[in-house]
Amino acid sequence: MKKLNIGIVGYKFMGRAHSNAWKKAPQFFDMPAMPVLKAACGRHESAVKDFADKWGWEETETDWKKLVARPDIDIIDVALPQDLHYNVALAAAKEGKHIFCEKPLSMNSRQAEEMLKVCEDNKVKHYLNHNYRRTPAVSFAKKMIEDGKIGRIFHWRCAYQQDWIIDPNFPLTWQLQKEYAQAGPQWDLNSHAVDLAHYLVGDIASVSSLTANFITTRPIVEGGGTTGNLTAGEVGTEMGDVTVEDAALMMVMFKNGAIGSFEATRFAAGRKNRLSFEIYGSKGSLCFDLERMNELQYFSREDESGQQGFRTILATEAAHPYAGNWWPAGHIIGYEHSFVHAVVDFVNAIEYDTQIKPDFSDGLKIIKVLEAGLESAASKRQIDL
Amino acid sequence: MKKLNIGIVGYKFMGRAHSNAWKKAPQFFDMPAMPVLKAACGRHESAVKDFADKWGWEETETDWKKLVARPDIDIIDVALPQDLHYNVALAAAKEGKHIFCEKPLSMNSRQAEEMLKVCEDNKVKHYLNHNYRRTPAVSFAKKMIEDGKIGRIFHWRCAYQQDWIIDPNFPLTWQLQKEYAQAGPQWDLNSHAVDLAHYLVGDIASVSSLTANFITTRPIVEGGGTTGNLTAGEVGTEMGDVTVEDAALMMVMFKNGAIGSFEATRFAAGRKNRLSFEIYGSKGSLCFDLERMNELQYFSREDESGQQGFRTILATEAAHPYAGNWWPAGHIIGYEHSFVHAVVDFVNAIEYDTQIKPDFSDGLKIIKVLEAGLESAASKRQIDL
């Protein structure tokens, strides 16, 4: 079987999730080419070697420029924070590598436009990993909308809620600093939410937004800090400014006349990773909650009178996209499975030379909405796109 | 026992709900005075007589001006659409009658201001019936917030969703005409939602809003039409313009720094009367859904590690306001019970000369927020209050 050599940049949370996906994909799906975990790259040599050992990456690099220049690499997997996407993706595209890129795409729309253009100029596949599209429940929601089950859409109502920084002593990690993260939940969480809105409802015409900061200073972390692997010693007593928003709300008008709302926050006590949406249309409704990601709520106005109600579809059947490749009906899948679906579709797109979505053009569109949101919050007026 | 004579104006949906409340209150609650259903008033004599017979109103009137002038009446119960509140309430107050008034308070803030002033000048009790405050679950939520269980509030997220006008052939009832209703769900539904936000979170400092019309013309109804009692013959083939919004979104900043969102619509398929809110604070969270009005969701960050989660409190115990007066724990109550609680508290306020909330000052504050919302939707900018 044909092989596709992958080079990954980044070995933290997303490095693990991507590695797992590359490994599992051919075990559960028929693929036209075999992904090969060729080389993993990170600045800290011993850490990246440990990572490569654990996940079966054949080689390691410490300089991403060397990695992207290697002629034996077919795919560059960008598993890095958003401030580093631009340089790596640009170089990879210029070397003719296909790009599997973590979200959010970039720090701003100028970067995104250039990333898209260089990919197109170099005719490489470019995939942006808004992975929640590829849960069976969300993919099936898309199918139902396309099949006309929901009719004309009136409403999109969405919240992406987490609670990991409610404690005022939670330190000033990179996610809370504009120079690394560009924005707070508007970037990190609403990028996912806007991607789903684009996918399921359509393009957005105008945006109003409101942002808030609840905790303005936090303890500084030695070395910049990242989520999830802080040790006690790293956090000092010195305080620094939080330079991104803690929460971001948006109201939007879609081009098709639907209206929508978004709410993204890291201050919703009890919500760990709750991305929920409600879609209301002329024929029916669909609701989803990522914390119960195997389920899709569906209401049909076409059910018999008296028998109408929201159905909980357990999206684990052969009729649900991707689900039939895993386990029998009723056996649920988890968070990381959506990454497997993404790499399967990405490999198919490369081998059959088809388009995969979302790509950098979608990412650019998302970033423009997010930027319009920040502009609206600052100017206190509605922004047309 | 002392008696309080009530005169009611209006005998449709709210006339029934109020009559039921006046009748049941003394059977389930100890009251300092006995409400007497003295006289019911409506324009159509035979209809109002049927109503009075069914509910035990002793007498009937067909002219509300006569009713409010009767010296034997202590309380005027205004169970009318909002366009008629102003005149009736003003006259009643000037006659020294206590006023139990349906929501929304008025057609605009100018009316509301005058209604409040005349009530205060005449030293009558004025109660505005945002009855959902008085469900045991919501009252208990208020108590928990006051007891500090939620801590500093960061987020208010609220939707009031119905679906009764999705069908484009649903006729042009009074609720869809500005001259009778002033606005659509912004007035009808968001008035309730804003009342709960004021009650549970605090005053609002600024508003941004977005409204939409999904169906712009509808069949005209002979005689104006009202919900729920249309007969086929009343609806013709002639079309008229819908002159209120079909849906209204708001984003707000509260004076205490919390941020909030509101969504009100009559186009959410499958939601019949779903008023839901989520409150997130530094110590915990509370969620409520009117379609499961006996339940309150509570998350405490102070529960033991690993054991934290949203609790479903079934608010039917003696510890929950009002609940102990009904049935044993686990035996739920329904929609109309909140009206009973309101009349009990209203009679107490009269007899003990205490304040009852929400009153017309609260109503004025609500109307100002709703007006600011409409202004924001029109001007596409944030409005400060």
Add this chain to the structure above:
Amino acid sequence: MKKLNIGIVGYKFMGRAHSNAWKKAPQFFDMPAMPVLKAACGRHESAVKDFADKWGWEETETDWKKLVARPDIDIIDVALPQDLHYNVALAAAKEGKHIFCEKPLSMNSRQAEEMLKVCEDNKVKHYLNHNYRRTPAVSFAKKMIEDGKIGRIFHWRCAYQQDWIIDPNFPLTWQLQKEYAQAGPQWDLNSHAVDLAHYLVGDIASVSSLTANFITTRPIVEGGGTTGNLTAGEVGTEMGDVTVEDAALMMVMFKNGAIGSFEATRFAAGRKNRLSFEIYGSKGSLCFDLERMNELQYFSREDESGQQGFRTILATEAAHPYAGNWWPAGHIIGYEHSFVHAVVDFVNAIEYDTQIKPDFSDGLKIIKVLEAGLESAASKRQIDL
């Protein structure tokens, strides 16, 4: 309009619930005769007078024999504990009174048989108040089964769970003494559950049962004690034996080949009044939970592939039995409303001389199942009915 004079015996929990029902019925339903709250009867004169005042009973009696003999009484409402049903019902039937009787019907099947026979001999209407049949959700479930939506029924799975006697210091009220209650949850709770099984599934052919006592002695109450209105002073330090079971399980075979299970307990922490059932058939399934009594869960195997799931039907629409007489869709009703439905149907049965179910023949059938359960628990073998 024709009037029907009611005499009620009992003025505690059920006295309130029945009085409320008689009062509300004509306000919400069209009825062929007007129920008149003629006389209330109880042993304690001042208590029964207070009760009559509160609820509008015109007169009082302290001797039930006098009440049932009064020629002006049409209906005897038996709102008493089960040990007193037999004597009152027998006397009432012999006087030609129609009987509205609380559940469980009697202390044993011998009493039940006689009660049924005397009613039939005297041609009086006899209604047994298993009121949960008459919630809109359960009534609609019955309709769906009759309409063939569920197909052949395979499974009935039911639990009636409460938690009010978990505390070992909860006193020895009458419900815990065989001489007053005959049995524990097997009588009190499983009578409701078996009624629903008979109604929705069919007759039972055989029973196996298991019972348990978790707390064997409890503090004695002065004067016998009843739930819900104990005062501290009534409970002493002397202990007495609990002489009924604390929990009762049953497995049954239905005559139609379905199998079923029942679980009744007062020791299920957190379950206040949770009567839940699951029905599984060849075409679909139905589930119900009394703590969410406005909802019915429905799964249809005939929904399109991939779109199947349990629907939450909010049984508040005109299509749902009784619901249209209350409030608009989405406005829920409470526990006591099922009593209103019962008195409406009872009055209809009297006026139109039709049968009302469940009646004493149903009650006899229930008692036989419950007795078979106790016999099975004692003999450790399956009992055929």
Add this chain to the structure above:
Amino acid sequence: MKKLNIGIVGYKFMGRAHSNAWKKAPQFFDMPAMPVLKAACGRHESAVKDFADKWGWEETETDWKKLVARPDIDIIDVALPQDLHYNVALAAAKEGKHIFCEKPLSMNSRQAEEMLKVCEDNKVKHYLNHNYRRTPAVSFAKKMIEDGKIGRIFHWRCAYQQDWIIDPNFPLTWQLQKEYAQAGPQWDLNSHAVDLAHYLVGDIASVSSLTANFITTRPIVEGGGTTGNLTAGEVGTEMGDVTVEDAALMMVMFKNGAIGSFEATRFAAGRKNRLSFEIYGSKGSLCFDLERMNELQYFSREDESGQQGFRTILATEAAHPYAGNWWPAGHIIGYEHSFVHAVVDFVNAIEYDTQIKPDFSDGLKIIKVLEAGLESAASKRQIDL
């Protein structure tokens, strides 16, 4: 790092699930030895080779006797239907191999006793894969019970419901034939349920059972047939007898005085793989549903008055067993993750020479309960263990 060579027998559903577990375990958990996928065994050479290729098994065998005799194999993984466990496990133990065995343990208690004895005599580790114990939610439930959070347990209520054979045309696969399966859901599903009951509540003292057959004949499958990989051509028109039960109910008394119920069926429309249990104790309650396997419901009688309710614990936090090794809080895991936890614990048990549970002694205890159930169903009387 030390290596442990595994030989697996079986390559269908469980072969995949086990292979996946062996692969993923060292990527997510620190392990004292590295599992090596040394050899996969199956009767059909080309099929087993495909399987080995897909999953990375280094070699293949077609004779399990050769496999278990290989000196380079440390662990025999028995991923076969239950009729084949006895022979393979016995031979493996005699060769001194550690055994990782699928459930249910065996066809009867005689086999189970011998399997246990031979393992003990040969001092090999023997693990029985009742994997649901090792979901974070169930493991945490166990911890809470051990920590005294639930107090004295009164009730165990459990159902394991599926719906895959409701269609009468579903063919006569091996699971429906006594010679291959020994019993129906009593063996397949109740073995899991009884394992959880033993784990969480304790040993069972007596059993009553009821079984049913709803469909007695089904189309015969060429070659015996297995679930999930039937092709149309394999099912003919000839009918054969279903020789196992379609549903099995049990009521049990535990040695500690708790009582319990079990319901296992393949005829519960809409339930795909719903293993649910409820545990009620003197201090609180716990509920679980495998279709929402990341959640645990917990009610505490020690929460403040009025604030009590069932909490939905999302068992994805570091405080929950195993969960911290996967993803951040709120990112759920799926069905197969419990297998990973099992192999991690199994390798630990081997390397640190500790006991792993459940083992064959637990399996024997389970089989005895299941046999008592079948005996009770046949004899219609309670069976003491």
